[in-house]
Amino acid sequence: MKVMPLIISHLKKIDHILAGTFVCLSLFGLLMVYSASYPLGEMKYEQGHYFLIKQWKWLFIGLIFFFVAALFPYQAYRKWIRWLVMLSFLLLILVLLPGIGAVKNNSQRWIHIGSFMIQPSEAVKLVMVIYFAYVYAKKQAYITSFKKGVLPPLVLLGLAFLLILKQPDLGTAVSILLSCGIILLCAGLKTRHLILLGSTAASGITFFAVTAPYRLKRLTSFRDPFQYEDGDGYQLIHSYLAIDSGGLTGNGLGGSIQKLGFLPEAHTDFIMAVISEELGLLGISFVIGAYLLIMYRALRIVRALQDPFGKLLTIGLTFQIMIQAVFNLGAVFGLLPITGIPLPFISYGGSSLVFMMISAGILVHLSSYVKRNQYQFHAK
Structure with missing residues (x-):
């Protein structure tokens, strides 16, 4: 009987604008x-509603995890992180094994679990x-x-980078x-260490x-897609046509021409x-605007938190969402190569949606500390 008052009390402290933005984006994504x-x-x-039904099932699961993550104390991840890391690496290995990993579009990125297919790399992102965040918060005393x-x-x-690259999925590996x-x-590394790591990562990528x-073709085709209009530039050209056709207010919901077989991956990447x-x-x-609002509300959380783990966790989760969105x-606007990374909370895809909702739930939980610290400040 004492649980419900605690839940209600916690929900009163969360950032309702942030929580509402996540829910609105996911519902908007379902519609689109x-x-x-x-x-x-x-x-x-x-069945015109085939993908809608599948996405709705994943969104329902995602909303449950979102609610649970919004209530779950973030400090507890310290206790479970080693097990989560081992499990995520086990899944990355299993997905590459014949007979376990499912092959789709020349990539082996999924595992069948009953009637569901999960993508382990989405779990690894989180x-x-x-x-x-846990390790570098703990290493603050000797971070230099x-x-x-x-x-x-x-x-x-x-190791995670190489295992995901093996699938192959360079876009996801780079985003992680x-x-x-x-x-x-943000953990406070020395500048020379950052330069060393940055140059090493850039060289490797x-x-x-x-x-x-095939990756080299993607790099060259996005710069001049019309030179490859029958190959790697085809998708981007039809993306341009869709964007140009929309104008200021668009052709109305359901009024897209490019989705009628012209634009591949219309409900996913594009x-x-x-x-x-x-x-x-x-x-x-x-x-x-919704993504920028998420960024702004997350920065408020970072400023309010005193715990290094909470700060770094908020930063990591926020930029994880922003990097995928960028x-x-x-890719859609022709400013970057096509990576196959979905649009967070909007693109079709169960694993991406569920783990994005978990990330969102953790951020919403962390937002409750903004009001808690404000109360403590006023009490003083």
Whole structure:
């Protein structure tokens, strides 16, 4: 009987604007997945709502985890982080084993669990952020020592990078690298250590990008897609057509032409092109504005928290979301190479949505400390 008052008391302290933004983005994503996937559902499954139903199931699961994560004390992750790391690496190994990992679009990134398919790399994104926040918060006393304070966790990060690259999925591997890199940047490393690590990471990413022919084609085609209009530039050209057609207010919900078989991955990687075509600049502004609002509210949390672990965790989770959004939007608008990274909370995909909702729930939980610290300040 005492549990409910505690839950209600906690929910009163959270940032309701932040929580509402996450929920609105995910519901907006559900609507746009339905619109973008309806023609494909009709053509492939004779059910226009096929992808809507699947996405709704994942969103329902995600909302449950969102609520649980919003209530779960973030300090407890310290106790469980080692087990979470071991489990996530076990999944990364299992996904590469024949007969366990599912192959789709020439990539082996999924594991079948009953009627569901999960993508272990999505779990690793979250776990590595928690792990890095935990480790570097604990190492604050000797963070200036490269061998003792900086190096050990980087071995695990490098292993995760290589295992995800093996799938192959360079985009996800790079996004994890960047999220953890930002935690390192905010943890107080020496400038020369940052330069060393940054140059090493950049060299490694460049090497893996240019040595695989299909990745090299992506790098060259996004700069001039019309030169490769029948190949790697096809998707980006039709993204341009969708964005250009949308104008200020768009052609109306459901009014996209490009989703009628012209734009591949219309409900996944390139859902923003459909949003632009149907809702125009107003739709683009809504999505980008929501991400900027998340960033702003998260910065308030960072300023309010005194605990180094909480600060670094907030920073890591926030930039994890922002990096994925930048990668996706950059690809859709032709500013970055196509990486296959979904648009957070909006693109179709169960694993991405569920783990994004968990990340969102943790941020919402951390937001409760903003009001707690304000109360303590006024009490003094």
